[in-house]
Amino acid sequence: MSGREAFQPQRAAEIIAAGAHREGPLLPILHALQEAFGRVPEAAIPMVAEALNLSRAEVHGVVSFYHDFRREPAGRHVLKLCRAEACQSRGGEARAAEAQIALGVGWGATSADGAVTLQPVYCLGLCAVAPAAMIDDQPVGRLDRSRLASLLDAARGDA
Numbered sequence: 001m002s003g004r005e006a007f008q009p010q011r012a013a014e015i016i017a018a019g020a021h022r023e024g025p026l027l028p029i030l031h032a033l034q035e036a037f038g039r040v041p042e043a044a045i046p047m048v049a050e051a052l053n054l055s056r057a058e059v060h061g062v063v064s065f066y067h068d069f070r071r072e073p074a075g076r077h078v079l080k081l082c083r084a085e086a087c088q089s090r091g092g093e094a095r096a097a098e099a100q101i102a103l104g105v106g107w108g109a110t111s112a113d114g115a116v117t118l119q120p121v122y123c124l125g126l127c128a129v130a131p132a133a134m135i136d137d138q139p140v141g142r143l144d145r146s147r148l149a150s151l152l153d154a155a156r157g158d159a
Helices: 007-018 028-038 043-050 055-066 087-090 094-101 145-156
Strands: 077-082 116-121 133-135 138-140
Touching: 007 043, 007 138, 028 043, 028 055, 043 055, 043 133, 077 094, 077 145, 087 094, 094 116, 094 145, 116 145, 133 145
Parallel strands: 077 116
Antiparallel strands: 077 133, 133 138
């Protein structure tokens, strides 16, 4: 999964400098920061803004707009459940409720044991095998109650 090192300004500066030369560098830099620190640290936002000649508000706006960017580290696993129409029509709402109950969390939160962060997504491109999910970037189709329970048990049992 993603990195979890403590925020280090020098390391963030290296990441920013390594990506600043790219065309359209903002998103790749933010992804790299999140990969290194498990989140986009608040302290890195002004650093990115200065390096790319953007305002802090512009960088903050991008971080807050895209659901894949986090301000707090995710759990050991990230479970994304599709909330789009095809998945909803095939039982996605029930799977979402089951996941929230099993984990004891709402959308965007991490279970108390730190095992799973639950995120909504709006189409994984797996409509033919709805309802769909993704756990740690691995797609899962035909998500029924049993399969969801197995995914959660595996995620919680890896500690």
